[in-house]
Amino acid sequence: MPKPTAPAPDFLETTTMKDLLGIPEEALDQVMATAYQLYTSGYYEHAATLCRGLIAADHSYWWSYSLYAAVLRRLGRVQEALEQIDRGLVYEPGESKLLLMRGEILSALGQWTPAASPAAAAISSPSLTR
Numbered sequence: 001m002p003k004p005t006a007p008a009p010d011f012l013e014t015t016t017m018k019d020l021l022g023i024p025e026e027a028l029d030q031v032m033a034t035a036y037q038l039y040t041s042g043y044y045e046h047a048a049t050l051c052r053g054l055i056a057a058d059h060s061y062w063w064s065y066s067l068y069a070a071v072l073r074r075l076g077r078v079q080e081a082l083e084q085i086d087r088g089l090v091y092e093p094g095e096s097k098l099l100l101m102r103g104e105i106l107s108a109l110g111q112w113t114p115a116a117s118p119a120a121a122a123i124s125s126p127s128l129t130r
Contacts, residue, residue: 016058062092
């Protein structure tokens, strides 16, 4: 049996479930809109469920990490929110909304320092592209 040209982890990193399953962008747009409405209405657990689904469908899109982090923050799960922001920054290291949210959370935790920010390191390192 021939060996695959790219190792499985590379394939999984560069291929989204959305692409594998043929999920149309319009369907994800509707889910994003619903997740945001649930968030603004205070239905955080429901919004979190949709955010996890959005991330599963397209792990490379920063917006889903952003909303999920906002939801987790509202639920008082601040460290988990920070982890989601950092995951989003892997794919979009210069995304100003993620960087702002990261700074706000670190500031609230009393941990933010400009020189020691991992987000700054992420910006200077090569990023993955979609």
